[in-house]
Amino acid sequence: MLISVYEYDAYGIARVTRTADLKEPYRYGFQGMLRMSEVAPSTTIINDYATLFRTYDARTGRWTSHDPILQPWESTYAGLAGNPAMLTDWLGLTPGGGDQRAASNSDASKPGGNSAPPTLLSSTTQTGGGHQAVPLVPMVPMTPIEGIGHSYVILNINVVADRPFSLTYKLPSLPNCLGDKPERSQSDATSVALVKGGTDALANVIAGTAKVVAGGLIMTASAATAEIGVGVLVFAVGADLAASGVNQIIYDAPQETVLKQVARGTLETAGVPKEYAEPIASGIEMGVQTVAGGVAPATGRSLTVTSIETVSTPGVVFSAADDVATRAATVLDDVAEAGVVGPTLVDEAAVVVGPVQEVAKATRRGRAPEFPSGTISEDAVLNTTIEYLGEGYREVSPGRYVSVDGLRQVRYGRHEVRVPGNHHVHFEALDELGRVVENAVVRIE
C-alpha cells in the first residue's frame, strides 16, 4: 500500500512539491533514517533525521555530532563521505556501500554493516577502527550483450492515470563499467529524457541512447494514456561516472536546467524527431535520482513520477532478476492501491535482466500471438489470421494483410512459401508509423 511519497535531493532534503503523506506520516525517511517529526510536527517536510548513533541534518548534509568511528581522512561531521549516490549510513556510524541491513544481518560484528564487496579503487584498507574503507566503486561487472557491454534493465509499467499522482521507489544503484575515464565529465554522464510523444517516444529514447550513460526512469505521455517506464538503462560508456560517485558533475546552472539541456542534446544527437525531443523534465544525476513529470497533451492530465533514490546494492541489478520482479509487483500494487489507476493496467510489468534477447522478449508489446511450439497447422492459419487482425482487415498487397487500425499485419505470400519445407507465416505488430515492433514467425506444418 502506498502510504507516503517523499522525494529528496542527494543529501536528503525533502522536496516540498514532491513530498506528501498520503495517509499518515511515515516514521522513516531518507536512507531509512528516523524522521525527527518533533522538530516540525505540522509538516511532512522533515530535514532532520535521527539514527542510532547521532542526528543528521539534510540541509547541510552533515551530522550534528562527531562520528563515533574516527575516519582520519575526513571531518567527523561529514555526511555520507561526500558520496550520497553510492553510500548509505542509516546507523550514523559509517557510510556503507551496500545494503546495511542485509549486511548487518549477515555479520553482526560489524556495526553499520560495512561488509562491502571488494572495490577496484579502494579495496580493504584497514583503519584503526578495524573496519573496511569506504568502497568508492563497487565491483559490479556488467553483463555484456553480445560482447558489447551494454546492458538493460527495463521495467515497463503502463498505467492509465485518472488523476495526478506520484510514487517513489528505491532502485539499486547503477552498476559501473570501469575504465580510465576522466574524473569530471558532464558529456558522458548524461540522462535519459522525458519526451513528449506517444509510445514511440520510449523506444526512440532507448534506440537513441546507445552511447549514452543512462539510468533511471522514463515516462512518456500520450494523448489518452500515460505510460511509465520505471527502470534502469545502463550503457557501458561512462557508466563508471554515473555509478562511482567519485566523479562529481559540476553544474554551472541550476540542476534542472542542466538536466534538460543534457536531455535535449541527447535526444538531438540520437536523431529523435524534434517534435518529440523537447524534454519536459529529465534525467539522471550521478545515479542519484531521476525525476519525470508531464502532462498528457490531449487530456491535460498530469502525471508526476518521482525520484528514484538509488541505493547502493552492488550486484543486485544484474544478478537478482527476482528482486526486480518483486519491485515491479510492488509498483503495480502501489499504483493500484493509491487509487490513481483508471480502468486498466494496460500491461503487466515486463522485467528483464540481462542479454538483449531477454530484454526484447520481456518488453514485447504483447500484440502478436504467441506460438510456443513455433508451429501452426495449415488449417489454423486462416482462422488465426482472422482472429488476430479482426474484422475489416484487408489485403494491401499480395500475401500481406493489415488490420483496420494498421497496427497488426500478417504476411503469408510468395516470399513465405518460396522454400519447400519451410512455409511460414508472419504475425506482426506495427507501431503507429508502420514500423515493425513484433515479428512472430510461425512454421506451417
Next chain:
Amino acid sequence: MNTDVKAIVHLGSSHPSTGYTVHVVDGSPIGAVHTLQIVQYEGDEGFYLLYLDANDVEITDTYHSTLEAAKEQARLEFGVERNAWRTC
C-alpha cells in the same frame, strides 16, 4: 524468384540491438544478427529487410513498402545510420 539486393550492412559492435523489435521464430527469440540485407523480389514492389546470421543464412525478415522504410527499421533496431549501408 529473382532477388535484387539493394543494400547491405554488417553489424558490428557499434550496432547493438536496441530491443525495439521482438523477433520470435519457431517459438524462440532469434539469435545474433550479423548482417542486414535489403532485397527486392521480382514481381514484388516491396522491400524485404533480411536478418542474416554469421553464415549469411536468413533468420527472419520484415517487409517494407519503400527502401527508406526498410532502412528506418534497421536504424530503430540496430542504430544503423543511412550512410552505413553499402549500396549494391
